[in-house]
Amino acid sequence: MHRFTHNFCLCQIGKLPVTRLPVQPTTLDRPARVGDVPDVLCVGVSYRTAPVEFRERLSALESDWVAQLGPACPSITEWALVTTCNRWELYAATTHSVEEALGEVQAALQAALDAPAGEYAPRLFRYTGRDAARHLCQVAAGLDSLILGEAQIQGQIGSAYTTGVAQGTVGPVLSLLMRTAIRAGRRARHETPIGTRAVTMSSVALAAAEAYAGSLADRRIVVVGAGEMARLALKVLHSRQARQVTVVNRTVARAQALLADPGWQALALDQLPTAVAQADIVFCATRAPGFVISPELLTHLSDAATCVKVLVDLALPRDVDPAIRHLPGMILIDLDDLQEQLDQGLAARRRSVPAVESLIDAVLDEWEQAMRDLSIRPLVVELRLKAEQIRRQEMARTLRFLGDVDDSTRTQLDHLTRALVNKLLHEPTMHIKALAHAGPAEAGQVDEQAATIRALFGLETEPHVPHDATPAL
Structure with a gap:
């Protein structure tokens, strides 16, 4: 090794x-x-x-x-x-x-x-x-x-x-x-x-919607737009394991490219009224110059439409007409609302x-x-490797002297010699490890003690490491 x-x-x-x-x-x-x-x-x-x-x-x-x-x-x-x-x-x-x-x-x-x-x-x-x-x-x-x-x-x-x-x-x-x-x-x-606390606009938006509508995993969610803000919102929705997500965009291919789950779907912008009618939560993040969702769109919803909706407007200029706040069952969250929560989270x-x-x-x-500790570890390793080399040499010589030895006896001898080495080296090892706790003023003493230990145990500057040696520390 x-x-x-x-x-x-x-x-x-x-x-x-x-x-x-x-x-x-x-x-x-x-x-x-x-x-x-x-x-x-x-x-x-x-x-x-x-x-x-x-x-x-x-x-x-x-x-x-x-x-x-x-x-x-x-x-x-x-x-x-x-x-x-x-x-x-x-x-x-x-x-x-x-x-x-x-x-x-x-x-x-x-x-x-x-x-x-x-x-x-x-x-x-x-x-x-x-x-x-x-x-x-x-x-x-x-x-x-x-x-x-x-x-x-x-x-x-x-x-x-x-x-x-x-x-x-x-x-x-x-x-x-x-x-x-x-x-x-x-x-x-x-x-x-x-x-x-959420500290990105997309995560704050989803947290706000979740506060009103409950777990996103079980809600019907529509994301309008396919730009950066929509992408970030979809990423968070995927991490929250939202299963019923529809992406609506002027270009369907761009919406399809953002689908992160096989159960999600993409629709063209002309299908927005149907998508909104079936949704619990709507996130709007387009770059349209005017309102994408108006009171007229919501007041003409069919009787089968969801009664309460959470609309989150992430766009600037705004996608959702603020007059929607006054419609029954409609909860509108815009950038000003989100910024306040974002500031609180950052604070x-x-x-x-x-x-x-x-x-x-x-x-x-x-x-x-x-x-x-790392600075003295080489000395511990050198000492242990030297002891392991000697142990193996003496084990081999003893086994040659004993002749035919069964596996059980060989195992017991190996255990005995390892235990003896560990016992004998315990105190020197603890002393070497204590050197790591010496302060800067004692640095010279550390070098002297390390040199003394090397001399006492006959350690080399670069000891030979047997390929399969694994001395215990």
Whole structure:
């Protein structure tokens, strides 16, 4: 087993799952040593720092460029890319100077973009150490999103992590960082109101309709229009498992293209009176210059028409004549009504930001301790591997001496020798792990103690790792 992979298999922080990585021969092959405290950095752009045209240029970089970043940046040992329509962020780990690593990443970006530094450098933000970890946690919690508290970004960070694992560019340092951020995002949404209350116009509209009409899954719903607002409303309706949805549009083909469920249907605009007559809820989002739904259309409904209707007008100019408010059984919700609810939802999320930041601080404290644990883990692994090598050698010699030994005896001997090794190494292992809790002032003592342990146990700088060795920690 590759040493990097082996060390990573032993890395388990808290309740986070252990992941086995298919590491390829890259800069990840470099051995880690006690004293090589890893550091992390982030270089990127977002909707706050760069226009969409520049973000598109970064997104167009081939995935091979990211996968092969190692040769261009010898100072970094791990890397992963978090990319969405609103951000492009490269995270990396290094045991060298972070300034050196940042310089290499920026030089690689300049070469890939084929642009002078003055064109792109001012748009980049750069974070290192705890600041980089804090930024990723804030991103995962939705604090840096265009829509405060949105949850989709958490899954996108998870996808970036999975991709990095598959490409062999994510190791123990970034695995710890990214899983920590995902955990921070999950806790933020479970323990604070940051993800509650609708804060997009389409989700607010559906929430308002649901407040009057009940569960959307059981209602007959008409969506008039096939533009962006209609598309977003249909997306939310699909997520709410609405089964009876009709899309009405001037061009039927465009309406058909928006049907997300086999049970949904598309109709032409001249069939709008029939569709409205049968509907419980009507969402209007066209670009028509005049009213699409008038009092006359509703007053001429047949006796079979639904008595109470909720009409949600998402259009500007308006699609629904405001005089409809005065008709019996008609509930009209327009953009002004929705904006008030939207403002209330955003205000509730903003009030939860301090609680999320406090939660992130606590998570980052745990992350920093786990990072210190990573810095001494190689020494634990070396000690355990050396003991395992000796145990196997002595087991083989003993079995040769004993001659023909049955399987039961062989199993008992194997169990006995493993138990002895674990008992003997328990105290040294606990002592080594305690080194991770030493403060900066004691860094010299940590190096001295690590050197003493290596000398006492005859450890090599780069121990041989048997292919099937799995020492217990």
